Each structure stands twice: as structure tokens, then as C-alpha cells.
Amino acid sequence: MYVVIVYDVNVEYVNKVRIFLKQYLNWVQNSVFEGELTEAEYNKVMNHLEKIIDKANGHVLCYISRDKRYLKIDEIGIRKAEINNFL
Template sequence: MYVIIVYDISVERVNKVKKFLRQHLHWVQNSVFEGEVTRAEFKRIKTGIKGLINENEDSVVIYKLHSGPRREIIGVEKNPIEDII
């Protein structure tokens, strides 16, 4: 499955979450990651995020897609991903 993860996390936790997500997904922009993952990897990502955030203060939105998205960039692409159409 293809996932897009967007987050709004307190400053003291944001670097830990970003470092964790970089191990699994492509960094697209500040607070945005995306990529193709297996179901098992998706479960590991969710568990890892839950262990790093404060669910009473932080917000993480996960979009699950069955196929890769079509992307259109307006302006500067922060971190190009070559394998996305």
C-alpha cells in the first residue's frame, strides 16, 4: 500500500519522529513523508509513531492509498523522488 504521513508535533519530539520516518519513507517536505510499504511495515510505523508522540498534544494524519498517487508540483520540489509519476 502507498501511504502519506503528515504530522504536527511538538518541537521537542519532532526530530525523533522525522528520524524514525526517514528509516521507512521518503521525506517530501517539512512534516510530510510518503512511500510504498507492506502491511507489516505499516504496522511497525504506526507502533513506532505511537511510541514517540504524545497523543494528547500531537497530531499525525495517515493517508492510505491502494496505488501510488499522481503528483503535481507547483514551485520548488523540496526532495525529489525519482520513482513517482
């Protein structure tokens, strides 16, 4: 399955979330990761995110397509290079 994760978490959680998601998905924009996951991996990611973010103040949205082919992706502008210093 193809997964897009966008998050809005307090600044003290940002690095933790980035470092974690980078193990499973590709960074595509500030606070946006996407990539192919198995269902088991997806459950693992979600369970871990539940633990590491402050659910009262943070918010994570996941868009899941059964297959990447069913998701058209358009973009405007230039992708920024990933800020590796943060990771």
C-alpha cells in the same frame, strides 16, 4: 501500499519522528513523508509513532492508497533539499 504521512508534533518530538520515518519513507516536504510500505511495515510505523509522539498534543495523519497508481501527485514550487542537519 503507498503511504503519505503528515504530522504536527511539538518541537521536542520533531527530530525523533523525522529520524524514525526516514528509515521507512521518503521525506518530501517539511513534516511530510511518503513511500511504499508493506502492511507489516505500515503497522510497525504506526505502532512506533503511537509510542514516540505526545498524543495529547501531536497529530499524525496517514493517507493510504492501495497502489501509487491510484494517487495522482501534483506539485507547485521547488522541493527544498532535505535538511540533513536535523537528521
